[in-house]
Amino acid sequence: MVNVKEKLKADTVISNAAEVITCIGDGTGNLGVLTNAWVALKGETIIGVGCEEEITEKFLMDETRVIDATGKVVAPGFVDSHTHLVFNGSRVEEYAAKVIGKDPKELGITTGPNRTIELTRDATEEELFQQAKKRMMAMLEFGITTVESKSGYGLTTESEVKILEVGRRLNAETPVDVLNTFLGAHGIPEGMTKSQYVDVIINEMIPEVGEKKLAEFCDAWCDDGYFTAEESERILEAGLAYGMKPKLHADAYSYIGGSDLAVKMNMVSVDHMNYTPDDVIEKLAASEVTAVLMPALDFAVGHQRPFDARKMLDAGVKVALATDLCPACYTESMQFVINLACRLYKFSVEEAIKAATFGGAQALDLDDRGVIQEGKLADLQIWDVPSYKHIAYELGTNLVETVIKKGKVVVTR
Structure with a gap:
């Protein structure tokens, strides 16, 4: 077990996402999708991506804000x-x-x-x-x-x-x-x-x-x-x-x-x-x-x-x-x-x-965003759908429920 004093406190944790689209897989079509995943943010940065046990043990404190993404998709901005x-x-x-x-x-x-x-x-x-x-x-x-x-x-x-x-x-x-x-x-x-x-x-x-x-x-x-x-x-x-x-x-x-x-x-x-x-x-x-x-x-x-x-x-x-x-x-x-x-x-x-x-x-010659990965900019969006494939299927619908820019929630719908 990680000692509480050794924890890196997350400002925000996104919990229980049906899918987290990391976009770090090789090739143009590899989204690197994680299921039932959590994402931890501190300041402007992503500090952890993984399962519930890993994120809660390493990053979750009583004062951490938790955004419940149950049944939803988390994607890069x-x-x-x-x-x-x-x-x-x-x-x-x-x-x-x-x-x-x-x-x-x-x-x-x-x-x-x-x-x-x-x-x-x-x-x-x-x-x-x-x-x-x-x-x-x-x-x-x-x-x-x-x-x-x-x-x-x-x-x-x-x-x-x-x-x-x-x-x-x-x-x-x-x-x-x-x-x-x-x-x-x-x-x-x-x-x-x-x-x-x-x-x-x-x-x-x-x-x-x-x-x-x-x-x-x-x-x-x-x-x-x-x-x-x-x-x-x-x-x-x-x-x-x-x-x-x-x-x-x-x-x-x-x-x-x-x-x-x-x-x-x-x-x-x-x-x-x-x-x-x-x-x-x-x-x-x-x-x-x-x-x-x-x-x-x-x-x-x-x-x-x-x-x-x-x-x-x-x-x-x-x-x-x-x-x-x-x-x-x-x-x-x-x-x-x-x-x-x-x-x-x-x-x-x-x-x-x-x-x-x-x-x-x-x-745009930017290597700090466009992916969900530890150390990258915390620019994220949460879609109120159970699978990323809805982004192509639902014509003209705005799937976005939440937008996070540099670790701060800037849109809630």
Whole structure:
């Protein structure tokens, strides 16, 4: 028996879980599920995972808070590795016209990213913060505990910095961890050539963002009509000089070498991947780059060539799932993303869950979360269902009962 004086007192213990999804098994589909399991937390950290006898003997004290998870599932918090969280307004009229096959422009509706850019430039930082905070707190209700937030709806130095400042405030003033990505290369502003704008990104935007330490990552959109692989490489190399790790939008609507560049630069992630050829998929599988796939975006825009997830998974590519929350893909639910991934994109339930947790952490270069393991961050969610497979089976249902962020209960439903 452990002497009481030798015990490491847990602040919180989750007891009697029907299943604990550790996500520490090998491979994309191994969830490492424990049954009738307990989890002990101290401060921001997981200090024990195991059976009742082990946890109570080592960690349970009279003053420990006990959360009864009988008949329920404990999972890591979702890690959403690709969002455009900060923007002003919506494009709901455009969406409503397109779903019935109408041309929004013929109806006098202003469309596309330029509409969002116009609205976002005109908004104050406080207006953007309040809108983004509302979205993010809804995401937390759905079990998302870490969020990547991209700029890219400003395309001027002032407005790009404003978006990133909002992301930094969200990280500081809410329970969710928010990691900023600078995406000035999200389009070309009106009245400027692409060459001129690339120079502004490299010589003006990146130095200011870098000196203010506003972003962990630098991103670019490498696709026909946007930025070439060569231009993207110049931009991302400039970001690296200021400590911003490279990520890339690539192969969404064409293949122009973006995914090859991701392998060449050993990027943290490459995202979209609708047109990635087989030989590049093999290169990705041999690399450490994570492919971020977003079924909700393909669904929302009616993509003519949805990504081939099964091919990537079978090749051994490291894969993450993300919401791609943005004006063109307005979802705050990773559970909905998992619904789509399983039914439409041939993920197994296990592969989808792991891609939304452990995979998302890999896509943000984080090794302290996305799993339930001793020493890792206590970012957890409890689902009010007896088996993890309900996450794919129940369409549109929010299964989350409790969310724990850094050891503290932040959502109870």
